[in-house]
Amino acid sequence: MKRKAAVMLLLMTLGAASVSGCGKNNTTSSSSVSSASSTSASSASDASSAGSTSSDSTASEEYASPSDVDGIPVVDEEVDPAECVTLGDYKKLTLEKKVEQVTDDDVQTAIMAETAVTMDDPDATVQKGDTADIAYVGKVDGKEFDGGSSDSYNLVIGSGTFIDGFEDGVIGMKTGETKDLNLKFPDSYQSTDLAGKDVVFTVTVNAFTRPAENIDGWELDDAWVAKNTDYSTVEEYRAGKRAELEAANETTAENNLQDDAMKQVADGCTFTKIPKSYVTLGEEDYDKRYTSYLQNYGISLDDYLEQYADRATYNQEKATYAGTMAKSALLLDAVKEAEGWTTDDQDYQQILNDEAANANMSQEDFLKAANDYYGEDTVVRNIMMERMINMVLDNATVNTVTVDADGNTVK
Numbered sequence: 001m002k003r004k005a006a007v008m009l010l011l012m013t014l015g016a017a018s019v020s021g022c023g024k025n026n027t028t029s030s031s032s033v034s035s036a037s038s039t040s041a042s043s044a045s046d047a048s049s050a051g052s053t054s055s056d057s058t059a060s061e062e063y064a065s066p067s068d069v070d071g072i073p074v075v076d077e078e079v080d081p082a083e084c085v086t087l088g089d090y091k092k093l094t095l096e097k098k099v100e101q102v103t104d105d106d107v108q109t110a111i112m113a114e115t116a117v118t119m120d121d122p123d124a125t126v127q128k129g130d131t132a133d134i135a136y137v138g139k140v141d142g143k144e145f146d147g148g149s150s151d152s153y154n155l156v157i158g159s160g161t162f163i164d165g166f167e168d169g170v171i172g173m174k175t176g177e178t179k180d181l182n183l184k185f186p187d188s189y190q191s192t193d194l195a196g197k198d199v200v201f202t203v204t205v206n207a208f209t210r211p212a213e214n215i216d217g218w219e220l221d222d223a224w225v226a227k228n229t230d231y232s233t234v235e236e237y238r239a240g241k242r243a244e245l246e247a248a249n250e251t252t253a254e255n256n257l258q259d260d261a262m263k264q265v266a267d268g269c270t271f272t273k274i275p276k277s278y279v280t281l282g283e284e285d286y287d288k289r290y291t292s293y294l295q296n297y298g299i300s301l302d303d304y305l306e307q308y309a310d311r312a313t314y315n316q317e318k319a320t321y322a323g324t325m326a327k328s329a330l331l332l333d334a335v336k337e338a339e340g341w342t343t344d345d346q347d348y349q350q351i352l353n354d355e356a357a358n359a360n361m362s363q364e365d366f367l368k369a370a371n372d373y374y375g376e377d378t379v380v381r382n383i384m385m386e387r388m389i390n391m392v393l394d395n396a397t398v399n400t401v402t403v404d405a406d407g408n409t410v411k
Contacts (some may be wrong), residue, residue, distance in 0.1 A: 021199055063315045065279060069323035072271045079275050088268025090335065093396040095260055098252040098403045101410055102245045115212040115220065115228075124208075125172050128158040132208040133300075138201045140194060146299055146307060148199075153204060170203060180206040188193050191308050194296040253400075261392050267333060278329050282322030283379075332381065335388050343380060351383050 067074055116131065126132050132155050138148030157167050181201040189195035212218045223235045231237040291301045305311045340353040341348065355368035370379045402410045 001307045027150055029241050032128065042145055044192050045134070063283075063318065065276070066319045066323055067281065069271075069274055069279070069326060072327075074276050074279055074326075075272050075273045078277065079273065081330055081337050082272050084271065084275065085330055085334045086270040087331075087334055087338060088270075090268065090392055092397040093264050094391065095257060095264070095393075095396050095398045095402045097253050097257045097398050098407065099400060100249045101404060102242055107238055107242050109237070110245060111220065112211050112213050114241075115224075116209040118207060118209050119175065122174065122176075125174055126205060126208050127214075128171060130157050130208045130210045131155070132157055132173075132221045133171065133206040134203055135206055136201050140199050142196050145194065146303060147297065148201075159177060166201065166203075168203065169201075173203070173205045175205050176206055190310075193307060193373050197341070206338035206389060209269070209368070252386060256364070257393070257398065258389050261389065261396060265335075265392060266327065267374055269331060269334075271327060271330070274323075274326050274330060278387055279322050281329055282325030283318060285325060286318045286321045301360045329381065332385055332388060336384055339391070340385065341387065343383075347387055348383060351386050351390075 011387070025044050038350040043289055066075075067252050088132075102342070119130070134153055134155055135151050136149060136153070138143060155161060155170070157165065159172055161167070163183060163185060165183045166181060169179065169183075179202075181203055182198070183201060185194045185196060212220070220234055225231050225234050225237045229237055231240055287301065288302075294301055299308075305314055343349075352367070353363055356363045359366050359369075360368070367379070374382070404410055
């Protein structure tokens with residue numbers, strides 16, 4: 001079975017990263033050695049998610065590269081991976097794969113989300129529970145501020161995503177209507193330049209949808225299903241939706257299994273030292289990914305750290321991320337050396353061919369595109385990481401269990 005999700009293990013991306021603007025929370029988290037997942041926030045949710053507590057960001061605070069990682073000394077020299085880490089028995093793991101069951105309620109919730117109706121009636125107004133596509137421009141003292149504007153953002157009314165008063169102000173608006181919301185940033189706002197200040201958001205409702213179950217007279221029947229889906233009957237529709245959810249849960253279970261496997265591999269190792277080059281790899285990756293992410297919204301990393309984030313916190317999380325990534329990269333290189341793997345091996349080439357095929361590209365075009373975007377070294381590490389995960393899981397004893405939403409085993 002092809003295992004893909006952990007191919008980005010070496011590129012552990014930012015979890016719940018946020019670029020501030022007009023909302024409440026702004027947090028970033030570093031992945032563990034076993035992490036294989038990534039989360040990214042959208043521009044408007046970023047614009048709406050600055051932290052409720054912070055310390056002043058100070059441009060003068062300089063980053064200090066860690067001298068140790070979890071007590072393991074960082075050495076300023078190139079050392080053979082085998083001298084840095086003693087590997088455990090990574091080919092005899094016992095793992096549990098937990099697959100969450102799909103309930104009738106899960107199916108119903110998915111259907112309701114999919115059957116949201118666009119409110120075309122020009123007299124219809126936004127109400128709590130609707131999803132409004134809005135454009136907004138925020139101004140403080142008559143001037144726009146970075147991260148406070150968007151041409152199109154889907155806001156669930158009542159979700160509490162934006163600062164107090166914003167979503168309440170959208171309630172009652174019609175499609176095409178523009179309205180000024182006179183609000184105030186909380187005193188604890190992440191950006192000290194905005195905290196406690198009055199702000200005016202000029203908001204336009206581009207369109208909005210409403211859950212079908214909230215519309216009088218709407219009924220999920222065969223006629224609606226045949227007209228609006230690829231199914232003919234409600235029964236077929238529910239069965240199809242259940243199959244989709246089961247497939248998604250299976251993917252999640254596989255990803256979690258990979259995480260657990262890599263954690264066991266890491267826990268079975270003994271690290272004695274970490275070459276600084278591995279830490280530098282993580283530091284550069286952290287900055288690169290943050291920079292790339294922020295560029296989507298026209299914000300430089302320096303501006304972000306100056307206006308919206310606590311530089312000390314960023315530096316601390318960068319150091320943690322770099323250390324974690326250093327251990328992952330060192331572990332991979334140690335396994336690769338122990339197994340005698342090269343990029344010319346059949347297994348490596350097969351993974352590369354599969355990746356190219358999945359992208360509908362020739363191997364040559366895929367490699368060029370991937371190398372241009374990530375860098376050749378990173379591409380090689382990704383493929384080697386997938387190869388290691390395949391090997392570990394192929395040699396592990398895996399017990400599959402069904403669990404409920406709370407993780408309890410279902411008999």
